[in-house]
Amino acid sequence: MPRRADCTTRRAMDMELVIPRAVHDAMMAHALAEAPNECVGMLAGTSDGQVLEHLPLVNALADPRRFVTEGRSQLQAERRCRELGLQILAVYHSHPTSPPVPSRTDTDPEENLWVGQPVASVIISLLCTPPEVQVWWLEPHAYRPARWRIAGG
Template sequence: MKLVLNESPLKKMHAHAEADYPNECCGFFYGQADEIRTVTTVREVKNAKEGDQRRRFQISPRDYQQAEKFALEHDLDLLGVYHSHPDHPAEPSEHDRKVAMPWFSYIIISVQDGKATTTRSWRLNEDRQFEEESIEQTELHRT
């Protein structure tokens, strides 16, 4: 499993994660899904989690619907969800695993003291366990 992440979308995710610190941020990423997934576009969404957002995020059903509509309108594949882990590693929690959907990639950005430090991607396997997906960073071809 491999995810190609263009520089501009990665910068947008990092900026969003740093801006929302100490809370978790969240959003969608899009691109082309062939044997290798290539991320070209990022869209932020509001963390809809009520209460403490420092350890949880939630995406509203309406935001998921709008994400799917955006993908169709722009001839893109909705590849997955990104979110941040403030002052925690870029590893999925048990809660992340329970709410994850098959096929999606899940990018997690560790934000330490307000600075994005580590970015990793994960996908569910057939046993509903996360497996890490390698990330290759490239120059931007499209936004």
């Protein structure tokens, strides 16, 4: 049965994700360091969309077209969020050989547990220099653009 978005989910999906320049740059460095494989990580912050923490995770697959988060790194990231009183605002990953647009796997709720959740999906494409970033809300077998911006110099 499809999950229904509640009021909290709808409000979260309308927020603007604000990514500090330092966090943006750290995500780019992570994506480039993991190439040619996909990287994966989380962004944590406050309920109004302010990103405060960059939490790189381990891709257990070490694969250029897919990622599976290694359990220990995800548990450590979630523990860090709890310790700091932050919530997970986004999950990011790279597309080393394709544009920053969600793939079928990205929007498949059987493959991606974040689909339909109030957590944005940040996709970093390594096709261009510098890498291109887009942010999306993922829904079962669909996606829509999220409002976002880079803050600071």
